[in-house]
Each structure stands twice: as C-alpha cells, then as structure tokens.
Amino acid sequence: MSITAIVGANWGDEGKGKLTDALAAAADIVIRFQGGANAGHTIVNQYGKFALHQLPSGVFHSHVVNVIGNGAVFSPENFRDELAALEQAAVPRPRLLLSERAQLVMPYHKLFDAYEEQRLAGRSFGSTRSGIAPAYADKFAKTGFQLCELLEADSYLADKAAAVCAVKNTLLEHLYHQPLLDPAAVAATLREYRELLKPYIGDSFAYLHQAVREGKRILLEGQLGALKDVDFGIYPMVTSSNTIAAYGAVGAGLPPGHIGRIIAVVKAYSSAVGGGEFVSEIFGEQADELRKRGGDGGEYGATTGRPRRMGWLDLVASRYGVRVQSATEVAFTVLDALSYLPQIPVCVAYEIDGEQTTDFPATPRLKKARPVLKVLEGWNCDIRGVSDYHKLPQAAREYIEFAERFIGVPFSSIGNGPRREHVIRR
Numbered sequence: 001m002s003i004t005a006i007v008g009a010n011w012g013d014e015g016k017g018k019l020t021d022a023l024a025a026a027a028d029i030v031i032r033f034q035g036g037a038n039a040g041h042t043i044v045n046q047y048g049k050f051a052l053h054q055l056p057s058g059v060f061h062s063h064v065v066n067v068i069g070n071g072a073v074f075s076p077e078n079f080r081d082e083l084a085a086l087e088q089a090a091v092p093r094p095r096l097l098l099s100e101r102a103q104l105v106m107p108y109h110k111l112f113d114a115y116e117e118q119r120l121a122g123r124s125f126g127s128t129r130s131g132i133a134p135a136y137a138d139k140f141a142k143t144g145f146q147l148c149e150l151l152e153a154d155s156y157l158a159d160k161a162a163a164v165c166a167v168k169n170t171l172l173e174h175l176y177h178q179p180l181l182d183p184a185a186v187a188a189t190l191r192e193y194r195e196l197l198k199p200y201i202g203d204s205f206a207y208l209h210q211a212v213r214e215g216k217r218i219l220l221e222g223q224l225g226a227l228k229d230v231d232f233g234i235y236p237m238v239t240s241s242n243t244i245a246a247y248g249a250v251g252a253g254l255p256p257g258h259i260g261r262i263i264a265v266v267k268a269y270s271s272a273v274g275g276g277e278f279v280s281e282i283f284g285e286q287a288d289e290l291r292k293r294g295g296d297g298g299e300y301g302a303t304t305g306r307p308r309r310m311g312w313l314d315l316v317a318s319r320y321g322v323r324v325q326s327a328t329e330v331a332f333t334v335l336d337a338l339s340y341l342p343q344i345p346v347c348v349a350y351e352i353d354g355e356q357t358t359d360f361p362a363t364p365r366l367k368k369a370r371p372v373l374k375v376l377e378g379w380n381c382d383i384r385g386v387s388d389y390h391k392l393p394q395a396a397r398e399y400i401e402f403a404e405r406f407i408g409v410p411f412s413s414i415g416n417g418p419r420r421e422h423v424i425r426r
C-alpha cells in the first residue's frame, strides 16, 4: 500500500506542513487534493521560511512530482506568486502537474467572495476572500472552468466567458450593486492563464493510476482540518471542500483501498481562524499568552496574518476529528508551546442541556456545549531539542499518554519545535 495521507484532526494549522515537508523527502509524488489558496502551510527548511498557500509541500524536493488534484480549486495568480517566491529563495525549480480537471479560481470569484462578506456584514463567514467558496459554487453549478478548457480555441473561451458573465452580471447589478464584468476582459484573462499554465496542465488521473501500479510512494496533503470539512465540520462555518483523507480518493482519482496510512495531525492545544463553534476557547490574557508562544513565532494566520482564536486541547473534538479522518496514527504537534504552564487544562467532555457527552454533536447542539475541563500537571521546562521520548519530563509523557488513551489511536510522533528535526518518533 503506497499511499499516505497527512490530514488535520482539528480546525487546521495543526502543523501539517512541517510533517509533509519531512515525509515528502521519502515520497515520489505529493498531492494537494482539495481546497485552494485560502490556507497556508508554514515550512521552515534550509532555504528559509515559506508560507505555501497552494503549492504542494514537496516543492522543496527536486525528485518529487507535485500534483494539484482535480478536487482542488486553483488560482493562477497565487501560483505565479508562489513560484516567484521559491525562485527568489534559490529553491530549484519544482516539478509540477496540474490536473486538467481542477477548477479555476477566477478574479471575479475573489470579488464575489468580498462582496458577499460585505453583504453579510456582521453575519459573515470570516472568509479569506480568496474566492474559494464562489469557485466551488460554480463547480457544482456547472459554470466553472476546468483547467483543460484553457487549452481550447479563443472562440470557445470568448463564448463561455460571455455566458458566465451574463449570470454574474445579474448578481453584480441587482444584488451587490457593483461594477459589471466585461466578457472580453474575462476572455483575455483566460488566454493569459493559458500561456502561464500550459506547460503544467495534464491528465493527472492517468499519471497517478500508472504511479500506483508502479508502487510509487504517494503523499496526500490535506489542507485545514476535519472540523472544517464541509460535511463533517462545524457547518456552516466550514471550508467549501472535504478536508478528510477519504476525499483524497475523489480529489486525486486514487484507489480508496490503497490509502493505507492516514496520519491525523492533532495539536497539543487548540487554535482556529474565522468564526464558528470552539468549545474549549480561551480569552484575554490567558489566550494572548498561549497565542504568543504557539507555533513558530505565534499563532497568526499564514495567509492573512490574523491572530488565531486560542483554546485548550479539546479531546472530544480531536477524537471525533481523528475518527472522521479514519486515522491509523496521530502526529501530536507543538507540545513545546505548553512548556510555560504549571498546570494544563484539557477538555474531556461537553455539557449540553445539563448532560455530559463525549460525542461531538452537529452544530445546533454544539452551540450549547460547555467544556468539561480536567487539569493535568505541566512540566514547566524547555523540551525543545529532546529527541528521545523517554527523555521527556514525566508530566509531558503523561499529558501525551492521557490524550492518546482518550483518542484511542497510537501517537507515532510528537512535535516539540518548529524545525524539521524537532520531532520525536515513538
């Protein structure tokens, strides 16, 4: 079984990027199978520090073929900018394959994202305004562009641009009261994209089908986390795609039975961006302190720079996330950020309407949930640089093992610092 998936069990930003970067070194192919340029992996390596929004994490390894799967929505502008950033940092030119069936994120998708947020005002989704939801909406309304359409004749592009603009302009005029789209300008943009993307567009299904037959080592790289999954997450405050490993079979066209190893990344505390339910959330100074110490240089959005919402480890949500991912193992990350705490609360149940539950409910019940906290002992010393599990302070091991027992899936690695080598294998 040659396919491994790395996916998030929480709200995203669990530290998947670092792990993927490390595992990509041993892979032949790394695939982004869902989402777009709305989330970011932060990767620190010998070339510098990078926020990858859309490119797969294998781009730092010249032997890896990096695939954007058919399940993704793809922004040519972000692609161009990210490639330029790599070039500037002297990263060797990555090998890339863009699925001919992936959907285009058009500039008007970004506009519609912003207009809709404005229209919703106080009830907005906290979108990153990168056009992801409008692009997926068009995919399912069958008014989107697959990348392969860019390779069609100019007249085809002009006709389709005109048809799409007719619908978009009705909304722009009557719902959003914004300037209308010019079909000729949209067609011109499509022709520019053709020039930029032609060298990379291909039949990724056929390529991956063959790769599986040849036993190539394939890595599926998830974006965001289980709690942002459009079906299983905190709907409607979710992303517009499925963030679960199973979707790798759809979003890349891989045989489901071959996804044999599923690593769910669980962070040792919680963070979230945007609105939505977050039962173990903390506020004020307590949150500021954890935010400052989290991740690499604080918990701020890799794409937006927004301060993330903070909370204690939520074992109810994390176990659900791990189950939704069908994880075969857990990577437990950013344990080092908790080292300043003498005692560490963790959420072990929800109280809903006066009753306790350890099952993660759908949104209407989740809104009523209050965290039931258990306080564990802290270790109160620096654990970065420890590479042997048994050399961790006893309280740190007890914290890890408490979470592992609750979640019920083996923790195969512990992250204790932002760098690639800051990982303890078990």
Ligand code: GDP
Pocket: 008, 012, 013, 014, 015, 016, 017, 018, 039, 040, 041, 042, 043, 044, 224, 294, 295, 296, 297, 302, 333, 334, 335, 336, 337, 414, 415, 416, 417, 418, 419, 422
């Ligand atoms: P992703 O979207 O899941 O890849 O998460 P990000 O990479 O955006 O966020 C994780 C942040 O934590 C990044 O800044 C990483 O460099 C950093 N990070 C990852 N693992 C660890 C860890 O074990 N300890 C610390 N301190 N930072 C980590």
